[in-house]
Amino acid sequence: MIRVFELIKSDLYRYYGKTDKRTFLKSFFLVEGFRFMFFYRIKSTLSKKNPLYWLFYIIVRHYSYKYGFQFFSAKIGKGFYIGHFGNIIINGGTHIGDNVNISPGVVIGQVSRGRLKGVPKIGNNVWIGSNVVIVGNIKVGNNVLIAPGTYVTTDVPDFSLVRGNPCEISSSRGVEGYVCNAWLVEDGNE
Template identity: 45%
Template sequence: MPDYTIIQKDFYRESGKWLSPLKIWAKCINPNLHYVYILRKAQRYKHNPVPALFWKIILRHYQIKYGFQIYPETEIGEGLYLGHWGALVINPKAKIGRNCNIAQGVTIGQQNRGKNEGYPVIGDEVWIGPNAVIVGSISIGNNVLIAPNAYVNFDVPSDSMVMGNPGKIYPNTEATAGYINNKV
């Protein structure tokens, strides 16, 4: 397989096709893909002062326009897929693995006190449903489905589903089958 850029890998998740830079730009009419494109540019240049400032300003504009609050400092693996746009908050110290789907209304944030004070670490191939909340210094394993409206402030093992508020874990080796498509 050729050496594709992280942006190409993110866009592959949406279409299942490897796209040229020109075709990627054409797909930026979609707000989700447009935001991912700008985010990845800001992440790419974050250590180069002049381009970093430019891309941070552009990113801030689109944070306000689209309702996504994801920062260049956030560690996110390749194959990010934002299913719908609006009201998405991810703490800059959170870590997210490869091939993750994040729906609208999701909060991935810090917990300020207690035994789980800190930020989440989310594994590979995790599907996070609408309005789910993931908080604290917790670890989410690989192949995990977090159902819509779930509240997760505890560790979740790989190959499982979390449902409810408070969340309850259900083991399932095919937790994300049919939810995580076009993996890179």
């Protein structure tokens, strides 16, 4: 149970750069993405045999419909930041690293056949813009910026800027300046 509180604390830090009680209450009541992740984190750590699991499952399901978030079993790292609520779909088999920003209209999905069969793996310190589609058994590296409206079906190296449909990989600056309040062990956040 301690791990879930560390995850919640890391998510909270991403919004305001603080983790005190006042910031928690402000975020819980005013920030839809944080509220959803609070319940999602708790549900994700409970066993289905635990009666509380079903309570949190219902709460997550409620907020999923209310805000348009659909990711019931994705593995999400520390410091997950949902910029705004509305239509975010993440396949349950997806692995997402630490300090990832996600925007409305994002679909991270599965390909069911062919060379791309599988689900994506998203690295650390990744910024995903609005209306981005990431599909297939691909790896998005660390420190990557995916521009709004991009369709990603190929591996993305570290420190890249990705844009367009089909996607073009350019720049070596990656996510510089886009992932704010990153949760870092070195900074003493943890």
